[in-house]
Amino acid sequence: MPDNNETPDAETDEDYDALMAEWEAMADSEDGEEVEGSSERVLDQSEIDSLLGFDDDGRGGGDNEGINAIVNSTRVSxxxxxxxxxxxxxxxxxxxxxxxxxxxxxxxxxxxxxxxxxxxxxxxxxxxxxxxxxxxxxxxxxxxxxxxxxxxxxxxxxxxxxxxxxxxxxxxxxxxxxxxxxxxxxxxxxxxxxxxxxxxxxxxxxxxxxxxxxxxxxxxxxxxxxxxxxxxxxxxxxxxxxxxxxxxxxxxxxxxxxxxxLQMFMGEKFGRDSIWESHLSAELWHTEVAIDAVLDQLEMPLSSILNLKVGDQIPLNKTPSSKVALRCGDVEMFKGQMGRRNGHIAARISDKLIRGPGEFDQ
Missing domain, CATH: 3.40.1550.10 (CheC-like)
Structure with a gap:
């Protein structure tokens, strides 16, 4: 029988052999592949260089690689x-x-x-x-x-x-x-x-x-x-x-x-172009429009209109002091007084009509 004093040495040798076997298994693993029973991952040299931002020649890869990219990420471009x-x-x-x-x-x-x-x-x-x-x-x-x-x-x-x-x-x-x-x-x-x-x-x-x-x-x-x-x-x-x-x-x-x-180019103002707006407004001020002075309107049946003869009279519910409507097309723009100036029939604008919700209000 072996002496009791030699038993601890034998156990120590066995533990040492087991530890060496585990190290050899880790050394034989490919590219940091995990070994069964080991929870730690070992980085190889290429991964360390990539983390630090170095290329294959050992030179820095620039400000946008590796740790430099993390450090410089707070900069405003x-x-x-x-x-x-x-x-x-x-x-x-x-x-x-x-x-x-x-x-x-x-x-x-x-x-x-x-x-x-x-x-x-x-x-x-x-x-x-x-x-x-x-x-x-x-x-x-x-x-x-x-x-x-x-x-x-x-x-x-x-x-x-x-x-x-x-x-x-x-x-x-x-x-x-x-x-x-x-x-x-x-x-x-x-x-x-x-x-x-x-x-x-x-x-x-x-x-x-x-x-x-x-x-x-x-x-x-x-x-x-x-x-x-x-x-x-x-x-x-x-x-x-x-x-x-x-x-x-x-x-x-x-x-x-x-x-x-933040604009991408000159003149970009959320869909508006100030140059075109200025040109359009300048041209609109020089645009000629026709204004019609409407004395009165009267609704009549079509049969009565067809029976009109020369000399017939159409009564209007207006007096010489009544206001006439000044229209541009079908849109009523102003109210005015009829009169005469330098031998021509004229209309003096007295009221400007303001567009209300769906109609013109005086």
Whole structure:
């Protein structure tokens, strides 16, 4: 007989062998398939990469995949306001003309993209040095932000002060902007704000007024860091010089015209077309209509009408002071007094008939 002291070792070996057998069964299962008696599911590497948003090369799959899609699901997309693209396309066309007049140079303006992001994230991503203009939408009683990058700042200064064409603008880093540079860029910002106001005019009249110029993003906080904002990036090219202008409009600023920005195209007003209505009303005022003055109406049998002869008289229950009915077709419009003016029979309108429920009431 084996010694009693050896019994626990034998049981331990048996438990160890059983545990190893279970691990081998789990290792042999295909692609995380559950093993009988096991309630946990094991993810393979491809599923883990998909969850984290990585592709086969180990690179991130973008903001719309994996955990990034969950984190960014609370962002508001600018595509919910389709009229913004129409407004900014109009802004690009107007800026191309106004900046050519401002710089007396060949200027090309293009719209890079329109994105939406949290205001705090955007402030932290602004490349410095740059100039930030805080402007106010007077009618909407809120603020917006305009950012001019350093490339465009030095290019505008070079163009306005007579720099040679064909040479890139010189950049001097590590110093604050001078008063001349600030004044010139302020003039540029005012031109852009005037065009932005004109671009919104067909949708809703608004005046964007320049408030102040900042060089530190911390002093240009016009909204909470978690608030959503729309970032519009514009590219301005002047031959081989140029840079970018970015317009940031918080959603709170656009809230007064949100219903108008939801329209799919200009003129869509729930089935109404204001242009056609204005044209139709203008033409109706010049339309000629025939008005009949009816002295009286008398009902007679057909036999009596057929027996009428020359010289017969039809008595009317009217006096010279009785009012006559003025009709347009079969619709009675006015009541009036008969008279004579300049040798012609005339009618003076005294009462205007108002349509009642199913009839005309005086």
């Amino acid at each position: 600018y595509e919910r306001l389709p009229m913004l693209e129409v407004v900014f396309d109009r802004l690009v066309r107007m800026m191309s003309t106004s900046l050519r007049n401002f710089t007396s140079d060949n200027v090309e303006v293009s719209l890079d993209n329109i994105t939406s992001q949290r205001f705090g994230d955007y402030l932290n991503s602004i490349p410095l040095p740059a100039m930030l203009a805080v402007f106010k939408a007077e009618e909407w009683d809120n603020y917006g932000l305009m950012i001019v990058d350093s490339n465009l700042i030095y290019s505008i200064v070079d163009v306005l002060l007579g720099g040679r064409r064909g040479t890139a603008a010189m950049r001097i880093e590590g110093r604050p902007y001078t008063t001349i540079e600030r004044n010139l860029i302020t003039r540029l910002m005012n031109v852009i704000l005037m065009d932005l106001s004109a671009a919104f005019d067909p949708l809703s009249p608004v005046t964007f007024r320049f408030e102040r110029l900042e060089t530190n993003p911390r002093f240009a906080a016009i909204a909470r860091n978690a608030n959503a904002a729309i970032n519009t990036r514009l590219r301005i090219d002047m031959e081989d010089r140029g840079g970018r202008v970015e317009l940031v409009l918080p959603y709170a600023t656009l809230e007064p015209v949100r219903e108008l920005l």
